[in-house]
């Protein structure tokens with residue numbers, strides 16, 4: 001039994017019909033409950049809840065303060081390879097694009113890590129394109145050994161792996177895993193993932209569980225909002241997080257709320273995700289999953305990030321480049337355009353201005369050198 005089996009039970013569910021059917025009274029009922037169920041989550045993602053964002057925001061703020069205090073954890077993604085064997089319609093690293101690919105050697109990894117660490121960042125997210133040939137476990141393990149000199153916490157966002165591979169990287173020093181399903185709607189998933197092993201929907205869907213099985217302290221999932229109807233996608237992503245929280249209570253489960261961003265190609269997603277829609281997703285997540293971490297990335301503009309810091313967010317990226325070696329080298333090709341280009345110190349000051357404490361380190365790697 002995995003989340004794949006649970007997802008089957010939702011496949012035929014008439015989301016559009018049900019979402020349109022919720023009324024104010026259903027939203028009020030959900031807002032009045034101490035613990036929300038799937039029905040309440042749907043009500044909070046429905047069009048009717050769009051008129052109740054202020055009430056949802058007040059409750060989300062209270063929950064966030066009581067569960068997490070006035071803190072936001074900061075991290076930076078670090079890209080070490082843009083080689084990828086997949087063709088995903090929404091990504092510059094897709095194998096169909098012809099640009100000079102880069103993969104950092106260990107000296108370059110060290111320089112890139114030092115440049116990021118100099119900004120104060122201590123939590124790093126190691127990213128690659130997905131290619132077992134170009135960024136195999138051995139390469140990632142070597143990267144992690146170098147990163148341990150600079151950082152207190154190391155996460156990975158790489159191709160899905162087996163439990164034993166995740167454990168191998170855990171032994172090297174990795175403590176958290178990020179795997180986005182990108183889009184939970186199966187037909188859309190098949191259409192947007194044109195070529196490569198990423199077409200294996202189930203293998204990707206079950207990767208977060210394998211990370212939990214491997215003993216990672218933190219696992220982060222999400223849907224790339226805009227690739228399919230955002231209300232349905234947000235609902236399934238939250239149910240996925242709920243499943244992981246229940247099944248793996250020792251693992252901190254987080255959700256990201258990324259929106260589609262411009263990239264090398266000209267694909268445009270079907271489903272528009274307005275700022276209000278993004279806020280509604282964030283608030284619904286916080287109310288449904290009070291203990292879950294929620295990550296807000298630099299895909300979002302500074303003005304919006306500044307407004308959302310009180311409403312459920314627990315982690316933010318800062319000082320971001322989505323190009324390989326982007327902190328220490330010129331000439332990399334970004335995976336996608338970011339929106340908030342502020343430095344780590346600018347984000348830190350913004351949080352202080354908002355009465356929040358930026359957290360650079362809340363963990364330390366406990367593996368022998």
Ligand code: SF4
Nearest residue numbers: 084088091093094129
């Ligand atoms: S989204 Fe990931 S797997 Fe898909 S093309 Fe980009 S880097 Fe490769």
